Structures are given as C-alpha cells and as structure tokens.
Amino acid sequence: MELTRLDIAETKAGLAAKTFSAEEVTNAYLERIATQDDVVHAFVEVYADEARAAAKVSDAKKADLPLAGIPLVVKDNLLDMGHVVTAGSRILEKYRSPYSATAIQRLRDAGAVILGRTNMDEFAMGSSTASSAWGPTKNPWDTARVPGGSSGGSAAAVVSDFCAGALGSDTGGSVRQPAALSGLVGLKPTYGRVSRYGLIALASSFDQIGPMTKTVADAATLLSVISGVDAADATTCNVPLVSWKAQESLKGVRIGIPKEYMEGVADMPIGPTIQTAIDQLRAAGAEIKDVSLPHASYALAVYYVLLFAEASSNLSRLDGIRFGPREPAETLKELYRETRGRLFGDEVRRRIMMGTYVLSAGYYDAYYRKAQEARTLLRADYAAAFKEVDLLVTPTSPTTAWKIGELMDDPLAMYLADIFTVSINVAGLPALSQPCGLLDGLPVGLQWIAPHWEEGRMFAAASAAEKLFAFRETHRPKIVL
Numbered sequence: 066m067e068l069t070r071l072d073i074a075e076t077k078a079g080l081a082a083k084t085f086s087a088e089e090v091t092n093a094y095l096e097r098i099a100t101q102d103d104v105v106h107a108f109v110e111v112y113a114d115e116a117r118a119a120a121k122v123s124d125a126k127k128a129d130l131p132l133a134g135i136p137l138v139v140k141d142n143l144l145d146m147g148h149v150v151t152a153g154s155r156i157l158e159k160y161r162s163p164y165s166a167t168a169i170q171r172l173r174d175a176g177a178v179i180l181g182r183t184n185m186d187e188f189a190m191g192s193s194t195a196s197s198a199w200g201p202t203k204n205p206w207d208t209a210r211v212p213g214g215s216s217g218g219s220a221a222a223v224v225s226d227f228c229a230g231a232l233g234s235d236t237g238g239s240v241r242q243p244a245a246l247s248g249l250v251g252l253k254p255t256y257g258r259v260s261r262y263g264l265i266a267l268a269s270s271f272d273q274i275g276p277m278t279k280t281v282a283d284a285a286t287l288l289s290v291i292s293g294v295d296a297a298d299a300t301t302c303n304v305p306l307v308s309w310k311a312q313e314s315l316k317g318v319r320i321g322i323p324k325e326y327m328e329g330v331a332d333m334p335i336g337p338t339i340q341t342a343i344d345q346l347r348a349a350g351a352e353i354k355d356v357s358l359p360h361a362s363y364a365l366a367v368y369y370v371l372l373f374a375e376a377s378s379n380l381s382r383l384d385g386i387r388f389g390p391r392e393p394a395e396t397l398k399e400l401y402r403e404t405r406g407r408l409f410g411d412e413v414r415r416r417i418m419m420g421t422y423v424l425s426a427g428y429y430d431a432y433y434r435k436a437q438e439a440r441t442l443l444r445a446d447y448a449a450a451f452k453e454v455d456l457l458v459t460p461t462s463p464t465t466a467w468k469i470g471e472l473m474d475d476p477l478a479m480y481l482a483d484i485f486t487v488s489i490n491v492a493g494l495p496a497l498s499q500p501c502g503l504l505d506g507l508p509v510g511l512q513w514i515a516p517h518w519e520e521g522r523m524f525a526a527a528s529a530a531e532k533l534f535a536f537r538e539t540h541r542p543k544i545v546l
C-alpha cells in the first residue's frame with residue numbers, strides 16, 4: 066500500500082485497523098518530501114525530527130482523537146509556538162512564534178502530526194506563490210507553472226502527496242484558487258467560523274483559515290477540528306456546524322448560476338469544462354437556475370480598496386523594532402524607512418502605499434467609505450439570491466495555472482485572476498473549490514458558495530459532485546505518477 070496516496074479518512078481507517086502505524090505514515094511522507102521537494106519547493110521548513118517524535122507518541126497513546134497520527138502541513142503565516150514563522154517575507158526572517166495559533170493548537174490537540182510549514186506569497190498578497198521571499202513553488206502538474214496562491218505551498222504539498230491535508234488562509238481566494246489550480250478541494254469557511262488568533266493578519270475583516278484536502282469529507286473533518294468559538298478572537302461565533310451526509314443524487318438541490326459572473330465564461334478556455342460540470346450537476350437531479358448579483362461588477366474594486374486599507378494598517382506593526390530583523394540606521398525615521406523599504410517586497414510596498422492613500426484625509430470618503438457602502442450592497446445581493454436557491458456555483462479561477470514569471474510585472478492582471486473569489490470574502494460567506502476536470506493537462510476548479518454558516522449544505526452537494534467528476538480517480542499530476 067502506498068501510504069502517501071491516502072486521504073485523511075483512509076489514513077485514519079488504516080491507523081485504527083493497525084494496518085500501519087503513525088510512524089510508518091510519517092516516515093513515508095518525510096521520505097517523499099526529502100526526494101521530491103527540491104523540485105516542487107512546497108516547504109519553507111520541514112519538522113522531520115519533531116514529526117517522527119510526535120508520530121511515535123501518537124502510536125503509543127490509546128486516545129481516540131479525531132486526527133490521531135494524521136500528517137498535515139500548515140501555511141507559513143500561522144504561528145506555531147517555538148517555530149519560525151515568516152509569512153514569506155524577509156522582514157520576519159528567523160522570527161519565532163511566541164505562541165500558537167488557535168487553529169494549529171486545535172490540530173495538535175486533535176492528535177495531528179505537523180510535518181512543516183509551507184511557502185506562500187509574501188504576507189499572503191498574491192495568487193501565484195511567486196512573490197515569496199524564499200523563491201517560487203512549482204505546480205506539480207507542470208513544474209514550469211505556478212500552483213496558485215497565496216497558499217501555493219500548502220496546495221503543492223497536498224497534491225504532491227507530501228501530506229494528508231493542509232491549512233491555508235483565504236482573504237480573497239488564497240485557499241480556493243491554489244486548490245483550483247492544483248486539483249484539490251479548498252474551503253473558505255464562513256467569516257467567524259475559525260479563530261484568526263495567531264494568523265498573521267492581511268485584512269482582518271476578510272481573513273479566514275481553511276483546509277486544503279484531497280476530498281470534500283476531509284475538508285469537513287479538518288473544519289470540525291479547527292472551528293468554534295475562541296475567547297482570543299472576538300469575531301468567532303457560537304454557531305454549530307450543520308451535520309451533513311454524502312448525497313447520492315442532487316435531486317431537489319436548487320443551484321444558482323450568477324449571470325454577472327457567467328457572462329463571458331463561455332468564451333474563456335475554461336468555459337466548456339465548467340459547462341460540462343454544470344450539465345453533470347443537472348443530470349444528477351439538480352435544478353439549475355440563473356440568478357442575478359447586480360453589484361457583482363464592483364466586487365473586485367471593493368475588495369482591493371478595503372484590502373489595501375486594512376493591510377496597510379495591519380502591517381504598520383512591522384517597524385523593525387518589535388519583530389524580526391532591523392536595518393542599521395542613525396535615526397528612528399531612518400530605521401523605519403530602511404527596514405520597511407529594504408525588507409518588504411514590491412507588492413507589499415505597493416499595497417501599503419495604496420492603503421495609506423485610500424485612507425488619507427480627502428480620499429477616505431471617495432474610496433474607503435464608498436467601498437464599505439458597496440460592501441453592504443454586495444452582501445444584500447447574495448442574501449437575495451439565497452432566497453431563490455440553496456447554493457451558487459461559479460468557476461473558481463478564470464484560467465488554469467499560468468507560467469512562473471507571467472503576470473509578475475502586471476499587478477492589475479494578477480488582481481483580475483481573483484474575479485470569482487473575492488466577493489465571497491467581502492460578503493463573509495463560505496465557499497469551496499473542487500476539481501471538476503482538466504484543460505490541456507491542468508486542473509479546473511468549480512466554486513460552490515453557500516449562505517452564512519451553511520458549510521454542511523455545501524459539503525453534501527460537493528461530495529455528490531465529487532463522485533460525478535471522479536477527478537481524483539482519473540487524474541494524477543506528473544510529479545506523483
């Protein structure tokens with residue numbers, strides 16, 4: 066049995082039946098990482114010794130924990146006490162976490178074995194993982210291409226069979242888009258579902274931590290472990306997860322297709338793959354309806370104005386004094402300028418400047434306040450659509466994975482890659498990307514969107530779709546063939 070091919074549920078079953086031990090699974094993954102990650106560069110650090118020790122402890126324990134002995138990886142913007150955390154940036158080089166993120170603590174408390182931390186775009190700004198200060202991650206389907214981003218390291222690690230599952234963070238698509246470009250399931254939970262405590266903030270009103278897995282059921286398992294109220298994050302809510310069952314058919318499920326998002330999709334190269342997926346859903350009994358989100362065309366602008374504003378204030382704490390390295394300087398002002406000027410990358414500096422601009426006196430009303438008003442309208446659009454349908458479906462990304470280096474000098478083109486994902490964060494809704502087919506050998510993702518707190522409804526439908534698409538059964542990336 067090839068242990069690294071198993072998903073979380075299969076690994077759990079094998080461990081419970083004592084077909085293999087946690088130590089064996091962990092060693093199998095560590096061996097794969099040691100021989101293959103030179104090519105992929107999913108990891109910024111592998112915790113080999115610690116992981117082996119944790120696996121041994123897991124084998125010795127009898128406790129029936131939900132993730133006992135399951136090897137997972139985490140994005141490099143989640144604090145893990147004692148471990149370095151850099152958010153892909155030189156401004157946090159060698160910075161050690163003084164405490165653990167609630168999500169990581171919950172994984173560890175549930176028995177998971179953490180194998181290492183994964184590469185990402187600097188401060189989670191980007192859709193390619195190419196802006197990491199530690200070099201780009203490669204897409205295992207074609208190593209000349211990006212795995213998506215910003216959680217590209219987590220995506221590449223799961224699809225390369227370096228781990229059973231991963232955590233990423235999603236502020237505007239950073240779990241769903243790399244999941245789509247890498248052929249995985251990626252879930253962005255309802256805002257407030259998962260504690261943000263210990264997640265290095267990008268835009269606090271959008272950020273959520275989410276699972277990246279091989280199956281819908283695995284995403285649900287990880288969500289059940291990491292979610293729930295946390296006294297350390299006042300935005301977490303006490304809304305229990307809705308229980309769900311894998312469905313055989315989609316009979317009676319009303320699925321809305323937002324027409325503003327689908328206009329133009331037919332002419333995109335991904336168009337036919339998305340249409341085939343929708344046809345499969347219809348054939349399985351779903352009722353497919355056109356719906357309207359009248360303010361959809363504002364979503365990208367609203368997202369980026371608010372993101373720049375929140376990011377510029379969040380990143381002001383990285384001043385060269387409190388965290389990370391410091392550039393030599395004579396005066397305090399010079400210290401700020403040298404440290405922030407030299408150690409932040411281009412995209413981060415660009416966003417800090419734009420955020421400062423949209424928040425400045427005189428422009429605040431024109432940009433920040435307007436975007437907040439439009440945010441309310443976007444939320445209302447979704448609420449109205451969910452009066453007519455149970456779930457919405459769109460593509461996750463307008464394209465498949467692009468070549469490494471492409472779009473790097475065209476930030477606007479990079480922002481446009483987020484057209485289908487950002488409005489979900491603006492509205493605080495849960496959404497899930499799942500692979501629905503291949504186009505020229507590269508995965509295409511389908512995005513499901515549910516009303517607030519209705520992840521369960523989405524899991525039920527997406528698990529039925531998973532059987533229809535049979536993606537994992539029929540396609541494997543080159544790196545793991």
Ligand code: GLN
Nearest residue numbers: 189190191236237238239
């Ligand atoms: N690509 C989007 C951005 O650059 C989303 C990032 C994210 O979700 N962290 O802002």
